Amino acid sequence: MTLISAQDGLVVPPGGGRTLVSPAQQVTFKVTGEHSRAASSFEVVVPPGFDVGAHLHTRSEELFYVLEGELDVLAFEPLVRTPDHWREWRSAAGQRYARATPGTVIVVPPGCPHAFANPTSEPVRMFFQASPPPDHERYFEELFEILEAGPPVDLEAIAKLRVRYDIEQITPLRTAGPAAGS
Numbered sequence: 001m002t003l004i005s006a007q008d009g010l011v012v013p014p015g016g017g018r019t020l021v022s023p024a025q026q027v028t029f030k031v032t033g034e035h036s037r038a039a040s041s042f043e044v045v046v047p048p049g050f051d052v053g054a055h056l057h058t059r060s061e062e063l064f065y066v067l068e069g070e071l072d073v074l075a076f077e078p079l080v081r082t083p084d085h086w087r088e089w090r091s092a093a094g095q096r097y098a099r100a101t102p103g104t105v106i107v108v109p110p111g112c113p114h115a116f117a118n119p120t121s122e123p124v125r126m127f128f129q130a131s132p133p134p135d136h137e138r139y140f141e142e143l144f145e146i147l148e149a150g151p152p153v154d155l156e157a158i159a160k161l162r163v164r165y166d167i168e169q170i171t172p173l174r175t176a177g178p179a180a181g182s
Helices: 135-149 155-164
Strands: 018-021 026-031 040-046 061-068 071-075 098-100 105-108 114-117 124-131
Touching (some): 040 135, 135 155
Antiparallel strands (some): 018 026, 026 040
């Protein structure tokens, strides 16, 4: 999946890309910093019960596009950042979390708290883009190394990793399997 020259584009066929799998999440790298100066792109499978927890990035902009399934999502600054249960948050304009169905796009600028969770009994598939590259792809690679070393999952190592990659966790990450998230 490398470019032939700086003038060539990239075509990633269905099922193409490098896939990382853990009980908590599946991430397929579609476009990396090797291929784009603008953004890294991934296909992510979010298992039932997974909640990434509200968090923010000071440098990164993200875009999520729901392909299959339903997610609860949030992308706003709440009146009060309570340390638990982001689904109870509301914005000054009255916004609350939304149910994202196929075709829903979520755009998250730097500094904006955001979260997603799969409240259903089926996996959700989404397209995820992070700019600038390659921070998120390196984060996922290191995260999956930590997950492969468990059980038990080293939550302290994950917390340090998240700080190193510009992820400020506001509410807890929750999952039925080992911890992970974007």
